[in-house]
Amino acid sequence: MSESSINSLEKLYVRRCYCGLNALNLTVWTDLNAGRRFYKCPRPKVNKQLPPRAITIIMDLKGKLDAMKVERNKLKRIVDGMEKAERGNLEILFEEMKFISAQEAGKVMLLEKKIKKSKTIIFISCTLFVVFVVRIMK
Template sequence: MFENCVSSGSLRRCGLIANHFMAKTHLNGGRRFYKCPRFDEEASRGLWEWRDVEMPLHVTMSINNLYTSLKSVEVERNYLKKMVANLEDVVFAERLKMEKIMKEMKGINSANLDDVARMEDKLQTIKWFIVF
Protein backbone atom coordinates (compact mmCIF):
# COMPACT_ATOMS: atom_id res chain seq x y z
CA MET A 1 0.00 0.00 0.00
CA PHE A 2 2.76 2.46 0.89
CA GLU A 3 6.48 2.40 1.25
CA ASN A 4 8.59 4.00 3.97
CA CYS A 5 10.86 6.47 2.22
CA VAL A 6 12.32 8.70 4.90
CA SER A 7 12.18 8.52 8.66
CA SER A 8 11.88 12.25 9.15
CA GLY A 9 9.06 14.65 8.78
CA SER A 10 7.01 17.19 10.66
CA LEU A 11 6.82 17.16 14.46
CA ARG A 12 3.51 15.84 15.84
CA ARG A 13 1.70 17.14 18.91
CA CYS A 14 2.86 14.10 20.87
CA GLY A 15 6.47 15.20 20.35
CA LEU A 16 7.41 12.40 17.96
CA ILE A 17 8.59 13.00 14.41
CA ALA A 18 6.11 11.77 11.82
CA ASN A 19 7.28 9.20 9.30
CA HIS A 20 7.28 10.11 5.63
CA PHE A 21 5.60 7.63 3.24
CA MET A 22 4.57 7.38 -0.39
CA ALA A 23 1.15 5.97 -1.25
CA LYS A 24 0.96 3.06 -3.71
CA THR A 25 -2.82 2.84 -4.08
CA HIS A 26 -4.66 3.27 -7.39
CA LEU A 27 -6.24 6.59 -6.44
CA ASN A 28 -3.28 8.15 -4.63
CA GLY A 29 -0.26 6.51 -6.26
CA GLY A 30 2.85 8.61 -5.83
CA ARG A 31 1.38 11.02 -3.27
CA ARG A 32 3.53 11.60 -0.23
CA PHE A 33 2.18 11.89 3.29
CA TYR A 34 3.17 12.06 6.94
CA LYS A 35 1.92 9.55 9.47
CA CYS A 36 2.26 9.52 13.26
CA PRO A 37 4.57 6.72 14.48
CA ARG A 38 1.87 5.77 17.00
CA PHE A 39 -0.83 5.59 14.31
CA ASP A 40 -1.94 2.04 15.16
CA GLU A 41 -1.83 2.43 18.94
CA GLU A 42 -4.96 3.15 20.97
CA ALA A 43 -3.34 6.20 22.61
CA SER A 44 -2.66 7.70 19.21
CA ARG A 45 -4.90 10.29 17.67
CA GLY A 46 -4.36 8.53 14.34
CA LEU A 47 -2.97 11.64 12.71
CA TRP A 48 -1.69 11.66 9.17
CA GLU A 49 -1.65 14.34 6.50
CA TRP A 50 -0.90 14.65 2.83
CA ARG A 51 2.40 16.37 2.09
CA ASP A 52 1.56 17.35 -1.49
CA VAL A 53 -1.55 18.29 -3.43
CA GLU A 54 -3.83 15.76 -5.09
CA MET A 55 -2.72 14.84 -8.59
CA PRO A 56 -4.90 14.44 -11.69
CA LEU A 57 -6.28 10.96 -12.27
CA HIS A 58 -4.18 10.28 -15.39
CA VAL A 59 -1.00 11.07 -13.45
CA THR A 60 -1.87 8.71 -10.59
CA MET A 61 -2.82 6.01 -13.08
CA SER A 62 0.50 6.46 -14.89
CA ILE A 63 2.39 6.24 -11.61
CA ASN A 64 0.46 3.12 -10.64
CA ASN A 65 1.13 1.51 -14.04
CA LEU A 66 4.84 2.30 -13.77
CA TYR A 67 4.95 0.88 -10.25
CA THR A 68 3.24 -2.31 -11.45
CA SER A 69 5.69 -2.58 -14.36
CA LEU A 70 8.59 -2.08 -11.98
CA LYS A 71 7.36 -4.86 -9.71
CA SER A 72 6.94 -7.27 -12.63
CA VAL A 73 10.45 -6.47 -13.87
CA GLU A 74 11.81 -7.07 -10.36
CA VAL A 75 10.07 -10.46 -10.25
CA GLU A 76 11.50 -11.37 -13.66
CA ARG A 77 14.98 -10.19 -12.61
CA ASN A 78 14.86 -12.34 -9.46
CA TYR A 79 13.74 -15.34 -11.53
CA LEU A 80 16.61 -14.81 -13.98
CA LYS A 81 19.10 -14.46 -11.12
CA LYS A 82 17.96 -17.83 -9.78
CA MET A 83 18.27 -19.37 -13.25
CA VAL A 84 21.81 -18.01 -13.64
CA ALA A 85 22.78 -19.36 -10.20
CA ASN A 86 21.36 -22.78 -11.09
CA LEU A 87 23.18 -22.79 -14.42
CA GLU A 88 26.43 -21.82 -12.72
CA ASP A 89 26.01 -24.80 -10.37
CA VAL A 90 25.39 -27.12 -13.33
CA VAL A 91 28.39 -25.75 -15.23
CA PHE A 92 30.60 -26.21 -12.15
CA ALA A 93 29.46 -29.83 -11.72
CA GLU A 94 30.02 -30.57 -15.43
CA ARG A 95 33.45 -28.97 -15.25
CA LEU A 96 34.42 -31.27 -12.38
CA LYS A 97 33.21 -34.28 -14.39
CA MET A 98 35.22 -33.17 -17.44
CA GLU A 99 38.36 -32.65 -15.36
CA LYS A 100 37.98 -36.17 -13.94
CA ILE A 101 37.54 -37.61 -17.45
CA MET A 102 40.58 -35.69 -18.69
CA LYS A 103 42.71 -37.10 -15.85
CA GLU A 104 41.51 -40.61 -16.69
CA MET A 105 42.30 -40.05 -20.37
CA LYS A 106 45.80 -38.83 -19.53
CA GLY A 107 46.29 -41.95 -17.42
CA ILE A 108 45.08 -44.18 -20.25
CA ASN A 109 47.27 -42.38 -22.77
CA SER A 110 50.36 -42.61 -20.57
CA ALA A 111 49.67 -46.33 -19.96
CA ASN A 112 49.30 -46.87 -23.71
CA LEU A 113 52.53 -44.99 -24.35
CA ASP A 114 54.31 -47.19 -21.82
CA ASP A 115 52.91 -50.30 -23.55
CA VAL A 116 54.03 -49.00 -26.93
CA ALA A 117 57.52 -48.28 -25.59
CA ARG A 118 57.75 -51.81 -24.12
CA MET A 119 56.58 -53.35 -27.40
CA GLU A 120 59.15 -51.31 -29.34
CA ASP A 121 61.86 -52.56 -26.98
CA LYS A 122 60.72 -56.15 -27.53
CA LEU A 123 60.64 -55.57 -31.28
CA GLN A 124 64.16 -54.18 -31.16
CA THR A 125 65.30 -57.21 -29.17
CA ILE A 126 63.67 -59.55 -31.69
CA LYS A 127 65.41 -57.68 -34.52
CA TRP A 128 68.75 -58.21 -32.79
CA PHE A 129 68.04 -61.92 -32.50
CA ILE A 130 67.12 -62.15 -36.15
CA VAL A 131 70.19 -60.21 -37.26
CA PHE A 132 72.62 -62.29 -35.19
Protein backbone atom coordinates in the same frame (compact mmCIF):
# COMPACT_ATOMS: atom_id res chain seq x y z
CA MET B 1 23.39 58.76 -36.82
CA SER B 2 26.03 56.00 -36.91
CA GLU B 3 25.42 52.36 -36.03
CA SER B 4 27.35 52.58 -32.80
CA SER B 5 25.12 55.34 -31.48
CA ILE B 6 21.98 53.36 -32.40
CA ASN B 7 23.33 50.29 -30.64
CA SER B 8 24.18 52.34 -27.57
CA LEU B 9 20.65 53.87 -27.60
CA GLU B 10 19.12 50.40 -27.89
CA LYS B 11 21.22 49.31 -24.96
CA LEU B 12 19.96 52.24 -22.92
CA TYR B 13 16.32 51.27 -23.53
CA VAL B 14 16.72 47.54 -22.93
CA ARG B 15 14.73 46.55 -19.89
CA ARG B 16 15.44 43.56 -17.78
CA CYS B 17 12.83 41.32 -16.23
CA TYR B 18 12.96 40.48 -12.52
CA CYS B 19 14.32 37.07 -13.53
CA GLY B 20 17.38 38.77 -15.11
CA LEU B 21 16.57 38.17 -18.80
CA ASN B 22 16.03 40.93 -21.36
CA ALA B 23 12.30 41.70 -21.44
CA LEU B 24 10.41 41.45 -24.74
CA ASN B 25 9.07 44.75 -26.10
CA LEU B 26 5.62 43.96 -27.57
CA THR B 27 2.66 45.89 -28.97
CA VAL B 28 -1.03 45.20 -28.24
CA TRP B 29 -3.49 45.26 -31.17
CA THR B 30 -6.79 44.81 -29.33
CA ASP B 31 -9.67 47.30 -29.81
CA LEU B 32 -9.22 48.96 -26.42
CA ASN B 33 -5.39 49.22 -26.46
CA ALA B 34 -4.42 49.29 -30.17
CA GLY B 35 -0.76 50.20 -30.57
CA ARG B 36 0.03 50.17 -26.86
CA ARG B 37 3.58 49.00 -26.17
CA PHE B 38 4.56 46.91 -23.17
CA TYR B 39 7.34 44.70 -21.84
CA LYS B 40 6.97 41.01 -21.06
CA CYS B 41 9.22 38.35 -19.56
CA PRO B 42 10.56 35.95 -22.25
CA ARG B 43 9.93 32.93 -20.04
CA PRO B 44 6.60 31.20 -20.56
CA LYS B 45 4.05 31.40 -17.75
CA VAL B 46 3.84 28.28 -15.67
CA ASN B 47 0.34 27.18 -14.79
CA LYS B 48 0.76 25.88 -11.27
CA GLN B 49 -2.41 23.83 -11.33
CA LEU B 50 -2.80 20.91 -13.70
CA PRO B 51 -6.17 20.09 -15.18
CA PRO B 52 -7.96 17.13 -13.54
CA ARG B 53 -7.62 15.02 -16.70
CA ALA B 54 -3.82 15.48 -16.65
CA ILE B 55 -3.70 14.47 -12.99
CA THR B 56 -5.78 11.36 -13.76
CA ILE B 57 -3.46 10.39 -16.64
CA ILE B 58 -0.34 10.99 -14.54
CA MET B 59 -1.68 8.88 -11.67
CA ASP B 60 -2.66 6.11 -14.10
CA LEU B 61 0.81 6.13 -15.65
CA LYS B 62 2.42 6.13 -12.20
CA GLY B 63 0.34 3.07 -11.25
CA LYS B 64 1.41 1.29 -14.43
CA LEU B 65 5.05 2.23 -13.75
CA ASP B 66 4.84 0.80 -10.23
CA ALA B 67 3.28 -2.43 -11.59
CA MET B 68 6.09 -2.69 -14.16
CA LYS B 69 8.70 -2.23 -11.41
CA VAL B 70 7.12 -5.07 -9.39
CA GLU B 71 7.08 -7.31 -12.49
CA ARG B 72 10.70 -6.38 -13.30
CA ASN B 73 11.83 -7.28 -9.77
CA LYS B 74 9.95 -10.59 -9.95
CA LEU B 75 11.59 -11.47 -13.28
CA LYS B 76 14.97 -10.38 -11.92
CA ARG B 77 14.61 -12.81 -9.00
CA ILE B 78 13.66 -15.62 -11.41
CA VAL B 79 16.67 -14.90 -13.64
CA ASP B 80 19.00 -14.74 -10.61
CA GLY B 81 17.71 -18.14 -9.45
CA MET B 82 18.21 -19.61 -12.91
CA GLU B 83 21.75 -18.18 -13.08
CA LYS B 84 22.63 -19.73 -9.70
CA ALA B 85 21.24 -23.12 -10.77
CA GLU B 86 23.08 -22.97 -14.09
CA ARG B 87 26.30 -21.93 -12.38
CA GLY B 88 25.97 -24.95 -10.05
CA ASN B 89 25.37 -27.27 -13.03
CA LEU B 90 28.41 -25.85 -14.82
CA GLU B 91 30.59 -26.35 -11.75
CA ILE B 92 29.47 -30.00 -11.53
CA LEU B 93 30.17 -30.52 -15.24
CA PHE B 94 33.57 -28.89 -14.87
CA GLU B 95 34.51 -31.22 -12.01
CA GLU B 96 33.33 -34.22 -14.06
CA MET B 97 35.43 -33.07 -17.01
CA LYS B 98 38.49 -32.70 -14.78
CA PHE B 99 37.92 -36.25 -13.48
CA ILE B 100 37.45 -37.61 -17.02
CA SER B 101 40.55 -35.72 -18.20
CA ALA B 102 42.58 -37.26 -15.36
CA GLN B 103 41.32 -40.74 -16.33
CA GLU B 104 42.14 -40.14 -19.99
CA ALA B 105 45.60 -38.86 -19.07
CA GLY B 106 46.18 -42.08 -17.09
CA LYS B 107 45.07 -44.18 -20.09
CA VAL B 108 47.41 -42.23 -22.38
CA MET B 109 50.33 -42.86 -20.04
CA LEU B 110 49.57 -46.61 -19.98
CA LEU B 111 49.37 -46.72 -23.78
CA GLU B 112 52.66 -44.82 -24.09
CA LYS B 113 54.32 -47.38 -21.76
CA LYS B 114 52.91 -50.26 -23.86
CA ILE B 115 54.15 -48.63 -27.07
CA LYS B 116 57.62 -48.15 -25.57
CA LYS B 117 57.65 -51.78 -24.42
CA SER B 118 56.49 -52.95 -27.89
CA LYS B 119 59.21 -50.87 -29.59
CA THR B 120 61.82 -52.40 -27.30
CA ILE B 121 60.59 -55.93 -28.07
CA ILE B 122 60.56 -55.23 -31.82
CA PHE B 123 64.07 -53.75 -31.65
CA ILE B 124 65.40 -56.80 -29.73
CA SER B 125 63.61 -59.17 -32.14
CA CYS B 126 65.10 -57.45 -35.17
CA THR B 127 68.55 -57.50 -33.61
CA LEU B 128 68.28 -61.24 -32.84
CA PHE B 129 66.99 -61.91 -36.36
CA VAL B 130 69.95 -60.08 -37.90
CA VAL B 131 72.36 -61.97 -35.62
CA PHE B 132 70.68 -65.25 -36.60
CA VAL B 133 70.88 -64.47 -40.33
CA VAL B 134 74.51 -63.43 -40.06
CA ARG B 135 75.37 -66.70 -38.24
CA ILE B 136 73.56 -68.78 -40.81
CA MET B 137 75.38 -67.05 -43.63
CA LYS B 138 78.78 -67.89 -42.15
